[in-house]
Amino acid sequence: xxxxxxxxxxxxxxxxxxxxxxxxxxxxxxxxxxxxxxxxxxxxxxxxxxxxxxxxxxxxxxxxxxxxxxxxxxxxxxxxxxxxxxxxxxxxxxxxxxxxxxxxxxxxxxxxxxxxxxxxxxxxxxxxxxxxxxxxxxxxxxxxxxxxxxxxxxxxxxxxxxxxxxxxxxxxxxxxxxxxxxxxxxxxxxxxxxxxxxxxxxxxxxxxxxxxxxxxxxxxxxxxxxxxxxxxxxxxxxxxxxxxxxxxxxxxxxxxxxxxxxxxxxxxxxxxxxxxxxxxxxxxxxxxxxxxxxxxxxxxxxxxxxxxxxxxxxxxxxxxxxxxxxxxxxxxxxxxxxxxxxxxxxxxxxxxxxxxxxxxxxxxxxxxxxxxxxxxxxxxxxxxxxxxxxxxxxxxxxxxxxxxxxxxxxxxxxxxxxxxxxxxxxxxxxxxxxxxxxxxxx
Numbered sequence: 001x002x003x004x005x006x007x008x009x010x011x012x013x014x015x016x017x018x019x020x021x022x023x024x025x026x027x028x029x030x031x032x033x034x035x036x037x038x039x040x041x042x043x044x045x046x047x048x049x050x051x052x053x054x055x056x057x058x059x060x061x062x063x064x065x066x067x068x069x070x071x072x073x074x075x076x077x078x079x080x081x082x083x084x085x086x087x088x089x090x091x092x093x094x095x096x097x098x099x100x101x102x103x104x105x106x107x108x109x110x111x112x113x114x115x116x117x118x119x120x121x122x123x124x125x126x127x128x129x130x131x132x133x134x135x136x137x138x139x140x141x142x143x144x145x146x147x148x149x150x151x152x153x154x155x156x157x158x159x160x161x162x163x164x165x166x167x168x169x170x171x172x173x174x175x176x177x178x179x180x181x182x183x184x185x186x187x188x189x190x191x192x193x194x195x196x197x198x199x200x201x202x203x204x205x206x207x208x209x210x211x212x213x214x215x216x217x218x219x220x221x222x223x224x225x226x227x228x229x230x231x232x233x234x235x236x237x238x239x240x241x242x243x244x245x246x247x248x249x250x251x252x253x254x255x256x257x258x259x260x261x262x263x264x265x266x267x268x269x270x271x272x273x274x275x276x277x278x279x280x281x282x283x284x285x286x287x288x289x290x291x292x293x294x295x296x297x298x299x300x301x302x303x304x305x306x307x308x309x310x311x312x313x314x315x316x317x318x319x320x321x322x323x324x325x326x327x328x329x330x331x332x333x334x335x336x337x338x339x340x341x342x343x344x345x346x347x348x349x350x351x352x353x354x355x356x357x358x359x360x361x362x363x364x365x366x367x368x369x370x371x372x373x374x375x376x377x378x379x380x381x382x383x384x385x386x387x388x389x390x391x392x393x394x395x396x397x398x399x400x401x402x403x404x405x406x407x408x409x410x411x412x413x414x415x416x417x418x419x420x421x422x423x424x425x426x427x428x429x430x431x432x433x434x435x436x437x438x439x440x441x442x
Contacts, residue, residue, distance in 0.1 A: 094134065094406035095331050098427035101127055102337035105430035109344055131427050149410060150191035150275050154298040157184045157219060157228075160196060164217075168203050177207060178214030186219055186226050187298030194271045195295070198279070201268050202230045202291045210234035213288070221297075228293045236285035320437055321346040326361065326369035328352045328387055329404075330379045334426075338373070341430060354379040355387040362394050369399060371440060376405035376412055385415050400440040404428060 104127065108120040161181040172179035188195075199217075206215045213233030220227045237245055246269045272279040272293070283289035325342055329335040330353040342349045350367065352358040355378070361367070372391055374384035388401040403416050406426040416423040422436060 094131070094426045095334060097127060097131060097134075098404075098406065099331065099333035099337045101131075101427040102334070102341050102430065106337065106341045106344055127427070150194055151410075152189060152191055152275075154187050155190050155192045155195060157186045157188060157226075160192065160199070161217065164196070164199055164203060167200070168207065171207055172214065175207060175210075177210055177212070179207070180214065180216050182216070182218035184219045186221075188226050188295040189298050190275055190277065190295050194275055195277075198268050198271050198275075198277070198293065199228070199230070201265065202293075205265065206230055206232035206234060206289070206291075210288075222294065224297055225294045226297055228295065229290055230293075231288065231290040233288040236287055237281070237283040237289055238285055242283075320434065320441070323347045323437070323441060324367065324370045325349045326352070326358060326372045326391065328354075328358050328372065328374035328378060328384060330354070330375060330377075334375070345434060355382045355390055356380075358387055358391055359394060362391065368395065371437065372399055372401040374401070374403055376403050376407050385412075385419055385421060388421055389419060402436065402440065404433075 101124075104120055104123050108117065108124070111117045111120055161184060165179070165181050169179055203215065203217070210232045211234070215230065215232045218229050218231075220229065246265045268279060278294045279291065281289055281291045320342075323346075325347045327335065327338060327342070327349055329338060329351070335351055335353070339349050339351060350361050350369070352361055358372075358374075362369075369391075372388050374387050376384040378384060378387065384403050384405065388403070392398055392401070398420060400422075401420075402422045402424060403412070404424050404426060405412060408425060413423055422440060424433065424436065
């Protein structure tokens, strides 16, 4: 109705109140919308700020990852460079060391006085200590660099134990100790060379730290694994040295004779880690120590194969008198020392420094070698394995052959194995060389 027609004051008041309420509600709605608008703008600014901070953090993290990756790569390259340097340095040092070993061995055979023999033995011990240190430092470097690739296969423990018994029985007897290996017919999955080194170092330590009594080696089946136990009656390992014994150059305070380099167990831990063989020990001070090595059970190897392998391990007692040896060696000192030693064993030796020299010697049809001994790295970049292959091809038969080298790389070992060539590392131990030659010629 028109406003002029309203004459009731109360009605006017009600209409006015309704209009005021509607206006207020409208203003409140607008105020709420404006407030929400302001809040949205504030939240957007905060989200933008946090997003920028997150992007900045991600960029810093990405740069840190790049820096870490570069540092890791540099460290790995440095480690490999160290390994290559040590390998090259050890090869250069082992060459004259090998010549010294051979010369001292030849010298020992012509000594007649007790004083002369005593001095020769002292020199031999010093040379052996130097060799052990060089080889161990190189092994540690290669293991740390991760360049050692285990060659896993079935390993006959009886054959392995027989070999270790031959090596360590003279040492035990010299110290007045007993050394026993319990009979075993087990086959395990491992790298034969690395497993032998692990047991060799543990046995060496056991004999080193035992003054009376002896060392016992045995095995126990534990499900899918075989545990090798090496128990001694030595001085024991104190609890506060349980971890320290695996560190480099750590020598026990309770040593029976105070010697040793303190590297044996450091090598054991690294090799065991490379193989995945847990190594633990239990010990009581004054009563002795038992080292445990857990190894997976082998999956093959027949009884005939095991017997054959054991037979191959047995040293032969045949002589070398009149054996024709083709010796290929480019180091003058090693060549002279090796020739002198072989001739002392009544061998007939002809020498060469390269493949061409070796083949030239074969032109004499009246002289055919019974065995070829070659260094791996020869004059003109020739390789001993290739030289042996060409000699065999020329002769038309697989003449027995031996590579003698200071190159400790696995590549050389695999090449020799695939060609049916025996391999020995420099410096040579003359007694081992003579035993191997006799075996190859048998």
